[in-house]
Amino acid sequence: MTQPHIRLSDVEMTFSRPDGVGEDIHALGPIQLDLRHGEFFAVVGPSGCGKSTLLELMIGLTNPTKGTITFEGQPINGSCPDGIGVVFQEDASFAWLTVRDNIAFGLRRMALDRREQDERVEQALAMMGLVEFADVYPSQLSGGMRQRVCIARTLVTQPRLILLDEPFGALDQQTRLLMGDEILSLWRKTGATIFLITHALDEAAMLADRIGVMSSRPGQLIDIVETNWPKDRDSRIVENDAFGAVTARLWRSLRVESMKAIGKKDAQA
Amino acid sequence: MTKAGLIRLALIAVLLGALEVLVRIGRIDALTMQAPHKMLLDLYAMLASGKLNKAIAKTMGNAGFAFVIAVSLGVISGLMIHRMRRVRETLDPLFATYYAIPVFAFYPLLILLLGLGDAPQIFIGVMLGFVAVVVNTLNGLDRVPRVLLKTARVNGMNGLETALKITLPSAAPYILTGAKFAVAYSLIGVIGAEFIMSTGGMGYEISFAYNNFDNATMYPLIIMILVASISINMVISRWEKSLLKRRGLQ
Ligand SMILES: Nc1ncnc2c1ncn2[C@@H]1O[C@H](COP(=O)(O)OP(=O)(O)O)[C@@H](O)[C@H]1O
Ligand SMILES: [Mg+2]
Numbered sequence: 122m123t124q125p126h127i128r129l130s131d132v133e134m135t136f137s138r139p140d141g142v143g144e145d146i147h148a149l150g151p152i153q154l155d156l157r158h159g160e161f162f163a164v165v166g167p168s169g170c171g172k173s174t175l176l177e178l179m180i181g182l183t184n185p186t187k188g189t190i191t192f193e194g195q196p197i198n199g200s201c202p203d204g205i206g207v208v209f210q211e212d213a214s215f216a217w218l219t220v221r222d223n224i225a226f227g228l229r230r231m232a233l234d235r236r237e238q239d240e241r242v243e244q245a246l247a248m249m250g251l252v253e254f255a256d257v258y259p260s261q262l263s264g265g266m267r268q269r270v271c272i273a274r275t276l277v278t279q280p281r282l283i284l285l286d287e288p289f290g291a292l293d294q295q296t297r298l299l300m301g302d303e304i305l306s307l308w309r310k311t312g313a314t315i316f317l318i319t320h321a322l323d324e325a326a327m328l329a330d331r332i333g334v335m336s337s338r339p340g341q342l343i344d345i346v347e348t349n350w351p352k353d354r355d356s357r358i359v360e361n362d363a364f365g366a367v368t369a370r371l372w373r374s375l376r377v378e379s380m381k382a383i384g385k386k387d388a389q390a
Numbered sequence: 391m392t393k394a395g396l397i398r399l400a401l402i403a404v405l406l407g408a409l410e411v412l413v414r415i416g417r418i419d420a421l422t423m424q425a426p427h428k429m430l431l432d433l434y435a436m437l438a439s440g441k442l443n444k445a446i447a448k449t450m451g452n453a454g455f456a457f458v459i460a461v462s463l464g465v466i467s468g469l470m471i472h473r474m475r476r477v478r479e480t481l482d483p484l485f486a487t488y489y490a491i492p493v494f495a496f497y498p499l500l501i502l503l504l505g506l507g508d509a510p511q512i513f514i515g516v517m518l519g520f521v522a523v524v525v526n527t528l529n530g531l532d533r534v535p536r537v538l539l540k541t542a543r544v545n546g547m548n549g550l551e552t553a554l555k556i557t558l559p560s561a562a563p564y565i566l567t568g569a570k571f572a573v574a575y576s577l578i579g580v581i582g583a584e585f586i587m588s589t590g591g592m593g594y595e596i597s598f599a600y601n602n603f604d605n606a607t608m609y610p611l612i613i614m615i616l617v618a619s620i621s622i623n624m625v626i627s628r629w630e631k632s633l634l635k636r637r638g639l640q
Contacts, residue, residue, distance in 0.1 A: 177540075180544055182540055182543060182544070200543075200546065201543065201544045201545075201546065207544055209537050209540060209541070211535065211536075211537040212535075212537070213535075213537045213538060213540070213541045215538070215556075215559070215560075216560070216636070216637040216638075217559045217560070217562065217633070217636070217637070226545075227545055230545060230546075230547075258636045258637070258638075260636065260637050260638030260639075261638065
């Protein structure tokens with residue numbers, strides 16, 4: 122397997138102002154990145170550095186102003202290939218459908234027999250801890266649970282590459298650790314490649330095989346950290362001495378960038 | 391029932407009671423106004439005799455038709471206008487001033503164009519209701535969260551599928567608000583037109599009864615129109631409320 126699962130070459134994104142007034146916003150890049158088949162890759166970076174923009178480029182929602190992205194050898198051009206599943210940063214649950222129907226939404230559009238579909242939905246409900254909420258509407262759930270509904274909706278289609286944009290942002294620290302365990306076991310079970318965007322350094326350090334550190338806008342990868350964790354890790358990895366070292370290295374790379382992001386222009390390394 | 395609801399009900403009962411008393415003691419003369427209990431008896435007699443069934447069917451049928459056209463055309467137009475920014479910018483100020491136009495002033499012209507049949511009456515009903523549906527549909531579509539549209543695109547849904555499965559369900563409460571207006575407007579349009587110039591329908595019969603001091607026909611017809619309009623409105627309101635409640639918005 123020499124071919125990367127997804128490859129970003131010289132990818133750049135510049136937004137022009139919709140009204141044509143003012144300077145264009147150079148949001149991202151240039152970025153070079155190869156994701157290996159089946160790896161767990163995390164991206165950390167200060168807010169506004171272009172993480173969500175990067176994700177939208179990878180699913181063809183926007184075309185990069187420069188560079189190319191190929192998924193399984195095929196260039197991505199304006200539409201999301203089958204095989205990629207995404208969970209957005211914002212709440213994307215459908216207020217008019219029950220939790221169960223929300224989760225089944227993408228599946229129902231696939232050529233798959235109904236029994237298999239229903240089975241997958243029930244499995245996802247169980248896995249995401251939503252069984253007792255299957256028949257309620259999203260408005261009755263907390264923000265974190267709604268995000269779990271969206272994760273489940275993506276998982277049931279069994280994507281080979283899963284992109285997650287700060288999926289645990291709305292959760293408390295303890296639940297985040299436990300959801301991390303769920304994602305890890307899911308990753309092991311499915312063999313999917315995972316691309317996780319997060320602003321939490323410890324989350325990235327605990328979950329990922331490799332962590333990309335992004336600079337402030339325009340976001341570029343300024344460091345890539347290999348964790349060398351064993352495949353069957355879980356949240357108890359935080360007790361490991363090496364965990365502290367990984368987190369420390371991430372913070373060393375990010376500190377100056379984060380200061381820039383909050384407006385301290387004269388930040389010193 | 392809520393406390394406000396009870397008070398509302400009591401208020402209506404008091405007003406009806408007062409009317410009953412005032413007519414009975416002769417403070418309001420029977421040529422102007424019937425006692426409420428008499429209106430109900432007349433209504434019963436009118437329905438039992440069946441002599442106005444044709445007029446009722448014509449008016450309700452035409453208003454129903456106008457309603458269906460106003461809502462379906464309004465929703466489709468709303469969806470299309472929403473996608474065209476330029477058109478939207480041009481039309482928005484026109485929508486805002488639309489209800490300043492006295493639509494009935496065009497009725498004679500419509501008769502010239504569409505003939506003496508039911509068409510001009512239905513047309514007026516549609517003209518009145520249509521814009522309310524368009525404006526409310528646009529309002530609802532403006533509020534569809536962008537992330538839902540992204541979700542649709544990621545799922546490879548085309549424009550029609552996105553409209554049917556994402557944008558319209560998401561905007562449904564607002565569209566129902568538009569539909570409520572359309573119920574009232576289509577009745578107003580059709581009955582108003584019948585008043586002015588037509589040879590049948592409830593509006594015509596009311597006007598005819600009025601000219602002949604026939605209170606036994608006029609008031610029951612007015613009550614029927616009230617009951618029809620209010621009850622349809624209540625059904626849609628219920629539906630609207632349950633949608634909003636489901637979304638945690640009420
Ligand atoms: N559609 C857009 N038009 C203009 N600017 C945008 C658009 N999307 C994002 N941006 C800008 O690009 C930058 C990166 O945004 P984003 O990718 O959301 O950052 P992050 O997810 O890392 O917080 C921000 O400055 C944002 O304002
Ligand atoms: Mg983001």
